[in-house]
Amino acid sequence: MKVMLVDDEQKFAQMLAKRLALRGIQADVYFSGEKALESVQQGNRFDVAVLDVKMPGIGGIELKRSLQALDEQMKFAFLTGHGSKMDYEAGSHEAENYLPKPLQIDVLIETLNRLVGGPPGASDIDG
Amino acid sequence: MDNAKDWFGYDSLAFFGKVNASISHELKNVMAIISETAGLLGDLSEMARGGKPIDPEMLTSSTDSIVEEIQRGFSTIRQMNRFAHSVDTPVLSVDLMDILDLVRNLFEYLSFAGKTNLHTGEGTAAMAQTCPFILQAIIYQAVVQTFQHAGPGAQLDISVQSKNESTWQILLDGVSLKDGEVFPDDRITRMALSIGVSISYDRGSDRLAIDVPVSIGFVKGNGAAG
Numbered sequence: 001m002k003v004m005l006v007d008d009e010q011k012f013a014q015m016l017a018k019r020l021a022l023r024g025i026q027a028d029v030y031f032s033g034e035k036a037l038e039s040v041q042q043g044n045r046f047d048v049a050v051l052d053v054k055m056p057g058i059g060g061i062e063l064k065r066s067l068q069a070l071d072e073q074m075k076f077a078f079l080t081g082h083g084s085k086m087d088y089e090a091g092s093h094e095a096e097n098y099l100p101k102p103l104q105i106d107v108l109i110e111t112l113n114r115l116v117g118g119p120p121g122a123s124d125i126d127g
Numbered sequence: 128m129d130n131a132k133d134w135f136g137y138d139s140l141a142f143f144g145k146v147n148a149s150i151s152h153e154l155k156n157v158m159a160i161i162s163e164t165a166g167l168l169g170d171l172s173e174m175a176r177g178g179k180p181i182d183p184e185m186l187t188s189s190t191d192s193i194v195e196e197i198q199r200g201f202s203t204i205r206q207m208n209r210f211a212h213s214v215d216t217p218v219l220s221v222d223l224m225d226i227l228d229l230v231r232n233l234f235e236y237l238s239f240a241g242k243t244n245l246h247t248g249e250g251t252a253a254m255a256q257t258c259p260f261i262l263q264a265i266i267y268q269a270v271v272q273t274f275q276h277a278g279p280g281a282q283l284d285i286s287v288q289s290k291n292e293s294t295w296q297i298l299l300d301g302v303s304l305k306d307g308e309v310f311p312d313d314r315i316t317r318m319a320l321s322i323g324v325s326i327s328y329d330r331g332s333d334r335l336a337i338d339v340p341v342s343i344g345f346v347k348g349n350g351a352a353g
Contacts, residue, residue, distance in 0.1 A: 008238065009156050011192060015163035015224040018185075022170050054152075056239045081155040101155060102162035124178075125170055 001116050002045070003027040006036045007079060011086040012101075015102065019105055022125045025112065033058025033066075040070050047073075047116050050099070050108070053080040075115035079103070135214065135260070138314050139226065142264040143214075149236040150207050157200040164192045206232045213260045213330065218343055223253040223287050223295055225260075231268045231285070239274050240283035253295050255286045256342045258322045265324065268315055269299055269335055277303040290338060297337040 003020065005027045007013040017027040030036035034057055036049070049067055051060035058066070064076050076091070077097035097111050112118075142242060168189050172183045209229050227245055234240050274281055283301040290296040304310055311326045319326050325338045 009160065011196070012156065012160045012163055015160065015167055015189075015192070019163065019167050019170055022167075024175070054238055072226055081152055081159060101159035103159070125173055 001025055001047050001112060001118065003032065003112065004036060004039070004046040004049040006030045006033060006049065006055070006060070008055040009052070010034060016103065020108075023105075023109060025109070031057070033060070033063040036063060036065050037070075040067055045071060045074075048075045048077065048112050050077045050079060050112075052088075053078050077108075077111050077115065135217070138318055139261065139264060142267065144232050146210060146267070147207075149233070150203060150210075152238070153203050153236040154200060157196050157203065161193055161200075163198070164189050203236070210263075213263060218256060218258050220254055220256045221259050223255055223297065223339065224248070226259050226262055227266065227285055227287070227297070230263050230270070233263075234267060234270045234274070237271065237277055238273065240270075241274050241277065241279045241283065243270070243283045243285060246284060246286040248287050253289075254341075255295055255339050257324075257339055258343065261322050262324065262337075262339065263319050265311070265315055265319055265326070265337065266297065266299070269302060269310055269337075272304055272308065272310055273299075273302045276305045276308070293341050295339045295341060297339060299331075299335040300333065301338070302333050302335040304328070304330070318345045 003025055005013050005017055005020075007016075007029075008031055010031050013029045013031065017029045027050075028039070028044070030039065033055055034049075036051075037058065040046070048080075049052045049064070051063055053060040055063075060078050060080075064078075067074055068076075077099055079099050079101060081101040097115065099111060100110060168186070171185060171189075174181050204266050206229065210233060213229070224245075224247060231243050231245055234243070270283060273283060281301065281303060283299055285300075288296050288298065302310070310328050315326070319337075323340045323343050327338075328333065328335045
């Protein structure tokens with residue numbers, strides 16, 4: 001599974017990518033929607049994009065639409081530090097996979113596996 | 128100043144809420160990083176227990192990261208505390224540079240904020256008897272509108288100068304508004320009038336001038352009296 005991780009909180013994204021790497025999941029990190037979009041436009045392909053909803057410039061919801069136009073197969077999950085799930089869904093119908101910060105790594109892995117049709121769970125550390 | 132507390136109406140409350148929302152977002156990001164870093168340390172511990180080699184550098188960088196984020200959190204809480212206490216006394220004698228410094232710190236928590244340069248003036252401190260909370264709200268809104276329009280690449284220069292014996296002038300250079308957008312709008316105009324402040328925007332030079340009386344001396348029809 002190849003994951004695109006987009007979050008303007010650089011340290012958060014880097015830490016998360018390290019934790020995914022320990023579990024055998026490759027996550028390429030981008031710190032802005034613009035850079036992520038550029039990467040896919042240049043031909044990079046990902047199974048799942050995990051997008052921060054609120055970023056300067058292109059936010060997660062807008063980025064999803066742009067990425068989907070480039071790659072119809074890509075799946076999406078969203079990160080947000082705002083409000084409750086109910087609040088968030090009230091403001092957007094895009095958030096079918098909502099992951100509030102702080103994250104639970106097992107929940108993220110389960111979400112990723114569900115999105116790509118893999119086995120549930122499977123978050124053991126590879127080392 | 129019997130009616131001074133009437134200034135803190137809904138417009139002020141909306142500003143207070145907006146700032147607190149941005150601060151809570153900042154703190155949540157701090158907590159999220161600490162949480163992920165602690166999670167990584169837990170992962171490394173689990174690996175070590177299983178007899179797998181771990182990179183000591185990962186331990187060092189993780190603990191350093193936690194210390195940095197705790198400092199960032201404390202710094203944010205300090206600004207939150209300054210802001211919370213800015214409503215303690217409706218009118219008081221303040222150094223305008225202190226107000227500008229606080230406002231600059233507050234809008235740095237906005238995800239779309241660009242760069243701001245606060246230029247300290249020479250000579251005596253820019254002391255004014257005013258309502259710091261409402262003045263903060265006015266400046267904050269000008270900056271929000273600029274960065275919402277111009278984005279995080281924008282740059283603002285902020286300074287204070289003496290306009291005349293009775294007026295300080297806060298200058299914001301680089302203020303950029305959308306076509307058709309006005310500043311101040313009715314809401315900000317009401318707030319400005321309530322503390323005797325006048326605002327003028329020159330679209331040609333992208334300069335916003337906020338004239339602040341050295342001493343608040345009048346307010347008509349806005350709930351406050353001199």
